Amino acid sequence: MSDDTTATTTTEQPAPDRAGAPEPASPRRGAARMLEVSGLSAWYGEARVLTDVSIDVAPGEVVTLVGRNGAGKTTLLRSVMGLHRQIEGSITLDGSDLAKRSADARARAGIGWVPDDRGIYASLTVAENLLLPPVVHADAWSLERVYEFFPVLHERRDFPGTKLSGGEQQMLAMARVLRMGSRLLLLDEPSEGLAPVIVQRIGEIIREIKGQGVGVLLVEQNVAFASTVADRHYLLAQGKVVEHLGNDDFRAREGELLTYLGM
Amino acid sequence: MRSRTVQGTVAIAATASLALAACGGAGGPQSGGSSKLTDDKVVIGLLNDQSGVYKDLSGPNSKVAIEMAIADYKAKYGDKAVAKDIEVVTADHQNKADIANSKAQEMYDRQKADIILDVPNSAAALAVATQAKNKKKLYINIGAGTTALTGASCNKYTFHWAYNTAVLARGTAGTITKEGGTSWNIVYPDYAFGQDMNKSFSAEVTKNGGTVGQSIASPFPSDNFATFITKAGEGSPKVIGSMHAGGDLINFVKQFNQSSLKGKVQLAVGLMFITDIHSLGVDQFAGTQFTDAWYWNFDAQNKKWADQFKEKTNTRPSFAHAANYSAAMNYLEAVQEAGTDDADTIVGKLEGKKINDVFLRNGEIRKADHAVIHDVYLAKVKSSAPEEWDYEDIEKTIPAAEAYGAANPACSMS
Amino acid sequence: MSEFIQYTLQGLAAGGFYALSALGLAVIFGVLGVVNFSHGACYMLGAVLSAVLLAELNVGFWAALIIVPVLMFGFGVLMERLLVRWLLELDPLYNFLLTFGLTLVIVEAVKQRYGVSGLPYQVPAGLGGQVSVGSVNLSVYAIFACLFSVVVCVAVGLLLTKTRIGMIVRAATEAPDRTRALGINVGLWVTPVFGFGIALAGLAGVLAAPTRAITAEMGSNFIIILFAVVVIGGLGSILGAVVAGFLVGLVEAYGIAYAPTYAQIVIFVLMALVVLVRPSGLFGREEVA
Numbered sequence: 001m002s003d004d005t006t007a008t009t010t011t012e013q014p015a016p017d018r019a020g021a022p023e024p025a026s027p028r029r030g031a032a033r034m035l036e037v038s039g040l041s042a043w044y045g046e047a048r049v050l051t052d053v054s055i056d057v058a059p060g061e062v063v064t065l066v067g068r069n070g071a072g073k074t075t076l077l078r079s080v081m082g083l084h085r086q087i088e089g090s091i092t093l094d095g096s097d098l099a100k101r102s103a104d105a106r107a108r109a110g111i112g113w114v115p116d117d118r119g120i121y122a123s124l125t126v127a128e129n130l131l132l133p134p135v136v137h138a139d140a141w142s143l144e145r146v147y148e149f150f151p152v153l154h155e156r157r158d159f160p161g162t163k164l165s166g167g168e169q170q171m172l173a174m175a176r177v178l179r180m181g182s183r184l185l186l187l188d189e190p191s192e193g194l195a196p197v198i199v200q201r202i203g204e205i206i207r208e209i210k211g212q213g214v215g216v217l218l219v220e221q222n223v224a225f226a227s228t229v230a231d232r233h234y235l236l237a238q239g240k241v242v243e244h245l246g247n248d249d250f251r252a253r254e255g256e257l258l259t260y261l262g263m
Numbered sequence: 264m265r266s267r268t269v270q271g272t273v274a275i276a277a278t279a280s281l282a283l284a285a286c287g288g289a290g291g292p293q294s295g296g297s298s299k300l301t302d303d304k305v306v307i308g309l310l311n312d313q314s315g316v317y318k319d320l321s322g323p324n325s326k327v328a329i330e331m332a333i334a335d336y337k338a339k340y341g342d343k344a345v346a347k348d349i350e351v352v353t354a355d356h357q358n359k360a361d362i363a364n365s366k367a368q369e370m371y372d373r374q375k376a377d378i379i380l381d382v383p384n385s386a387a388a389l390a391v392a393t394q395a396k397n398k399k400k401l402y403i404n405i406g407a408g409t410t411a412l413t414g415a416s417c418n419k420y421t422f423h424w425a426y427n428t429a430v431l432a433r434g435t436a437g438t439i440t441k442e443g444g445t446s447w448n449i450v451y452p453d454y455a456f457g458q459d460m461n462k463s464f465s466a467e468v469t470k471n472g473g474t475v476g477q478s479i480a481s482p483f484p485s486d487n488f489a490t491f492i493t494k495a496g497e498g499s500p501k502v503i504g505s506m507h508a509g510g511d512l513i514n515f516v517k518q519f520n521q522s523s524l525k526g527k528v529q530l531a532v533g534l535m536f537i538t539d540i541h542s543l544g545v546d547q548f549a550g551t552q553f554t555d556a557w558y559w560n561f562d563a564q565n566k567k568w569a570d571q572f573k574e575k576t577n578t579r580p581s582f583a584h585a586a587n588y589s590a591a592m593n594y595l596e597a598v599q600e601a602g603t604d605d606a607d608t609i610v611g612k613l614e615g616k617k618i619n620d621v622f623l624r625n626g627e628i629r630k631a632d633h634a635v636i637h638d639v640y641l642a643k644v645k646s647s648a649p650e651e652w653d654y655e656d657i658e659k660t661i662p663a664a665e666a667y668g669a670a671n672p673a674c675s676m677s
Numbered sequence: 678m679s680e681f682i683q684y685t686l687q688g689l690a691a692g693g694f695y696a697l698s699a700l701g702l703a704v705i706f707g708v709l710g711v712v713n714f715s716h717g718a719c720y721m722l723g724a725v726l727s728a729v730l731l732a733e734l735n736v737g738f739w740a741a742l743i744i745v746p747v748l749m750f751g752f753g754v755l756m757e758r759l760l761v762r763w764l765l766e767l768d769p770l771y772n773f774l775l776t777f778g779l780t781l782v783i784v785e786a787v788k789q790r791y792g793v794s795g796l797p798y799q800v801p802a803g804l805g806g807q808v809s810v811g812s813v814n815l816s817v818y819a820i821f822a823c824l825f826s827v828v829v830c831v832a833v834g835l836l837l838t839k840t841r842i843g844m845i846v847r848a849a850t851e852a853p854d855r856t857r858a859l860g861i862n863v864g865l866w867v868t869p870v871f872g873f874g875i876a877l878a879g880l881a882g883v884l885a886a887p888t889r890a891i892t893a894e895m896g897s898n899f900i901i902i903l904f905a906v907v908v909i910g911g912l913g914s915i916l917g918a919v920v921a922g923f924l925v926g927l928v929e930a931y932g933i934a935y936a937p938t939y940a941q942i943v944i945f946v947l948m949a950l951v952v953l954v955r956p957s958g959l960f961g962r963e964e965v966a
Contacts, residue, residue: 081858107860119855123847132848133859180860314785316894319794453938481933482941484898486889489819490687490933490940497680513795513890521800521888523807523814543890544797 034059034215035080035184040089042075042239049075050239052089055217057184062206062216064226067236068261073219074116076236077186080217081113082106093184108136112182116189116219118169120161127157129172133180139212140181149205150175167198174205184215191222203229223258227251235260300604301377304348307333307591308376310366310391311406313355316509317383319538321406321583324576325381326353328584331571332591336599345599352376356387363387367394367402377401377604380590381583385409385456395420401606403590406583408456408534410671413632417674419610422628424635425586426556428456428534429463430666434554435531436467436504438641438659444502444529445473448495450515451506451533452483460506460533476500484511488518496524506533513543520547537581540644540654548644548654555642557582557622558655568621579652582622589622625663631670636663679812684934685927686815692926693823694884696830698899699906699918701877704833707850707913708870710769711761715776716878717900718783723749723882724891725787728796738801738887745883746876753875757868765867780896787893795892804887822884829880830919837915846870850913902941905948911961921959 035057042050050072057063065073078084080091082103091098093109101109113119121129130146130153147154150171156164164172170190177185187206191199199222206216206229220226226233233250235243235257250257307329311321333349352374356363363382370376371394379395382388383406395402396418403422404412408431412423440447447468451457457480465475476498481491492515495503503524505515512535519530535553559569559579568588572580597612598604614633618626626637641659648654702716726745730736736744760779764771804818837843848856849863857863889895906925910917925944932943951959 083854083858102862102864103854103857104860104862107858113855113858115855115858119852119858121848121851123851124844128844132844132856133861136860176859314788314793316793318788319792480938482938484894485941486895486899487691487929489691489816490684490930491937493683493687493814494934494937510795510890510892510894513892517888517890518816521805521807521816521818523809523816538794542792542795542797542892544799547797547799 032058034061034094035217036090036092036095037076037080038090040076040079040087040091042072042079042084042087044075044086048239050079050087053236053239053241055234055241057215057217059183059215060210060213061232062210062218062230064218064220064230064233065236066220066223066226066233066257066261069221071236072239073236074188075239077113077188077217077219080106080186081111107180107182108134110136110181110183112177112180112185114170114173114177114185114187114190116192118166118173120164120169120172122160122162124161125158126153126161126164126172129161130176130179133176135179135181137181137183139183141175141178143179146175146179167194167201170194170198170202171205174202178209182214184217185209187216187218189219189221191220191225199225221261223250223254223261227254300346300598302375304350305346305595305598305604306350306352306374306376306378307594308367308370308374308379309351309353309381309587310356310363310370310379311353311381312358312383313353315358317358317406319542320536320581321381321383321587323353324572324578324580324584325587326351327575328572328580328588329380329591331575332588332595336592336595340599345602346595346604349595356382356384358384358387360384360386360390364390364394367391368398371395371398371400377606378403378594380587381405383407383583385411388412389416392416392418392421399606401594401609403594405586405590409459413634414671414673417632417671417676419676420606422590422613422633422635424590425582425622426554426639427634428460429668430556430639431533431554432460432463432467433666433668434639434641434661435533435552436464436473437471438554438661439502439529439531439552440468440471440473444531446498446500447473447475447502447504447531448498448500449475449478449504449506450481450488450491450495451478452485452508452511453480454483456508457483457506464504464506464533481507481511486510486514488515489522491515492519492522492524496522496528500528502529502531504531504533508534509539512539516543516548516551536583537579537652537654541652545645545648545654549646551644552658553642553644554661555582555640555655555657556637557585558640558642558657559585560653560655561640561657564621585622589618589620592620593618624660627663629667629670631676632674633676634667634670636667638663639666680934683813684930686813687819688927688930689923690815690819690823690926691929692923693826693830694881694922695902695906695926696919696922697826697877697884698881699903699910699922700830700833700915701874701881702903702907703910703913703915703918704877705871705874706907707915708846709761709765709772709867711765711772711776711871712769712912713776713874714773714900715756715780715783716874716903717896718780719749719752719875719878719896720882720885720899721787721891721893721896722752722783723879724798724886724889724895725791725796725882725893726879727883727886728798728891729791731798732796738883741883741886742880746880749879749882750872750876752879753872754868756875757871761871762867780900784893784897791893793893795890798886798891800887818888822888825884829877833877834915834919902944905944908958909948909951911955911958914958914960917958917960 033056038054040050040053067073075084079087098106152168153172190202227250231247233245234241309326312318313322329351337344354366356366370379378401380403382391382404385407388404388407391402401420403424405425408428410427410429449461451461461478468475507515530551532551532553540548559565569580597609601608601612613628614630616628623637628635639661640657642655643658645654645656705711705713723745727741730741764775800818804821806817807814853863906921907918910921928943928947929940932940
């Protein structure tokens with residue numbers, strides 16, 4: 001389980017200016033929304049970890065969730081995926097309500113999850129890890145394309161999944177949802193603990209799939225990395241959205257945000 | 264909150280049962296005048312295993328056997344019967360000594376049982392013997408094998424009707440050794456009964472000029488005997504003795520039959536009942552020798568009774584069914600003779616009595632230790648059954664005196 | 678020496694049977710996280726069904742090897758649908774208690790219907806007798822039971838490693854939530870897998886019928902040994918169950934040969950040692966506490 005539960009009690013600094021201004025002159029583009037989360041609250045038992053969160057992602061758009069550990073970012077992703085069910089509020093995908101849908105139904109509806117631990121199966125080979133999920137969309141990458149894009153996965157296709165390096169596992173986790181053809185990716189800290197060259201590669205992948213019209217909801221603490229791939233940013237603190245910035249604003253205030261995030 | 268409610272319920276239940284026990288106690292041992300029945304009727308308590316391993320051996324069908332005795336008694340004496348109102352009460356002791364103990368208490372005190380019959384399982388049997396002694400009420404054990412009933416734990420009110428482990432050892436080990444089966448290996452289950460059987464069998468083999476190469480203890484219970492059997496075959500003995508009972512015995516015999524020893528070594532079984540043969544199939548036990556206290560198809564007299572029994576139960580009687588009949592019948596005869604069901608008077612009538620009936624041949628209720636001695640039989644399992652339950656060839660009748668030996672010196676009647 | 682070979686072969690023969698018997702327990706624990714206490718009772722039902730099929734419908738051993746697992750699969754599906762699934766979300770202890778209670782019900786029901794002294798069953802024609810090489814003897818049936826068990830274990834192993842079904846089952850075993858998030862309806866697989874595990878218990882029962890006492894209680898002691906097997910092998914590990922099955926068979930045989938009274942204790946000493954050195958068993962995944 002993530003550390004969201006324990007961290008809710010830490011007091012956070014109030015955000016710099018503009019704090020609490022919910023809908024600034026919208027940094028959002030005009031495109032139709034793919035994922036829409038509105039008024040979402042979530043609990044772990046008695047502990048409330050998200051309060052009235054509203055965010056959205058459009059096709060071909062990369063949106064980040066930025067915040068300290070325990071701000072509720074992972075819980076938000078898990079709620080969208082349907083793995084965390086103790087929630088209130090609404091989550092819709094392409095306009096249809098997800099509340100009654102199980103995690104597997106959501107995955108088949110086009111949501112692809114790349115968990116922060118990469119979620120690679122030790123008991124499956126690399127190839128099996130790729131082939132396990134069903135193909136859910138016509139735009140899905142073929143196995144050939146996956147191997148062409150990630151030659152290392154081809155080389156190691158018969159290795160147990162967890163024998164790969166951290167970076168390779170991250171590639172595998174992302175390749176897996178691409179092969180599914182997911183239309184909305186939930187990426188939980190893909191750059192965490194990886195060498196800069198690999199982080200750069202991940203950035204390339206994100207830009208590649210963005211070009212295909214895939215929406216990405218990216219949890220990221222690496223502000224510099226986030227600013228190279230994302231269109232918009234939501235700042236989460238104590239389970240609430242405290243800022244909503246376009247990428248230009250985000251870049252302009254990078255230093256200030258870094259201090260705020262304590263990074 | 265919930266736990267408090269449960270506690271309350273338990274407390275109420277405990278209080279209620281305490282109160283009931285007190286009432287029962289008050290109404291208990293009030294022996295009436297010596298010429299009359301206590302509380303105007305005779306109550307026979309049947310306490311045995313009605314759901315476990317001895318259910319088929321004795322169990323509910325022993326009630327049928329007792330009712331047959333009651334019917335025969337009434338038919339014999341008609342209007343002159345002293346006991347006109349005879350009731351049978353039954354209870355399941357589940358082969359547990361503590362349950363047997365409390366059920367016996369309940370039978371004697373609350374259900375006003377004048378006598379308790381059967382009680383297989385040695386621990387349960389001994390618990391009831393203590394109750395009989397304390398309550399000064401009659402108790403005839405049939406199903407249990409322990410020699411303690413007529414030894415260290417013997418008492419004035421307790422009788423042991425059918426067999427004991429020493430009889431099995433003399434019958435099986437003694438007879439087979441005398442007839443040439445002189446070298447033995449014994450496998451026994453490692454608990455009180457098995458250890459006891461191993462000791463008495465080894466003693467009998469040695470006494471009759473044989474040798475026991477090895478005695479091997481097996482865990483109890485156990486279902487994999489293949490390796491034990493291999494080990495028991497080491498040293499090429501003439502006889503392998505299995506002291507197992509119930510499911511363990513069946514496992515042992517099945518696996519013995521699949522071993523290379525089958526046909527080369529004689530298999531002798533310490534404690535076996537006709538119900539074991541029935542459940543396993545006669546061909547699996549074919550040729551196995553054991554001591555039986557009674558066999559339904561031994562002679563015309565037994566067969567006639569077995570036919571009556573079959574009409575009522577649709578099955579053939581085990582020795583325990585016949586012994587329950589015999590014990591109930593002889594008890595009622597004693598009541599008739601004494602004109603009362605007063606326990607001390609009945610004990611006087613039973614002690615030393617010589618009996619020949621459907622179960623007891625050359626029988627005698629030995630005064631010294633209350634062992635009811637009688638002829639027993641060395642049986643060999645047939646290779647095929649001419650009809651269902653017709654499984655045994657009686658090879659030898661072992662006379663009562665030889666089978667039972669001298670009275671147990673450990674017994675001092677009090 | 679020939680004595681040692683004799684005991685080794687007997688240990689291996691018993692081990693193959695233990696492996697098959699423990700396999701279903703491992704499969705069910707692996708996928709559902711349920712410690713199925715009723716495995717012993719289902720093994721007993723398998724043996725009782727064989728005996729009843731033979732006595733009442735004249736269905737022999739070979740047919741029973743097919744029919745009984747199918748019936749037990751149905752029984753497992755019912756068990757999972759009606760009972761087990763409602764407790765899957767709760768602490769595993771609840772399903773352990775449920776299956777424990779179910780064991781009592783099954784055992785008592787069999788006692789009521791078929792009595793307690795057991796049911797007859799013979800070694801099937803052609804599998805009687807012994808094979809002897811020098812002074813080493815093994816019963817033909819024991820060899821058959823061991824080989825049959827190994828074949829079934831290998832088949833189950835191939836099913837799990839070489840097929841898509843196996844891939845899904847392995848994934849669901851390793852991380853059920855993650856597997857759901859990858860679009861696989863894990864719940865859909867839970868019922869047949871449970872049924873499959875119960876069918877394996879029933880199959881072990883059929884295999885036991887010719888060589889063991891068929892009584893309502895026959896599974897009560899056996900389940901304890903099976904628990905030792907899966908704990909030694911690593912809960913939920915198929916390979917572990919198979920290896921530990923053979924290991925326990927051998928240890929038991931040597932125990933009987935050289936220290937008969939301690940034959941069964943030796944198994945649990947082995948279990949204790951394994952757990953001390955590797956708490957998650959020989960092939961168990963290290964759990965993050």
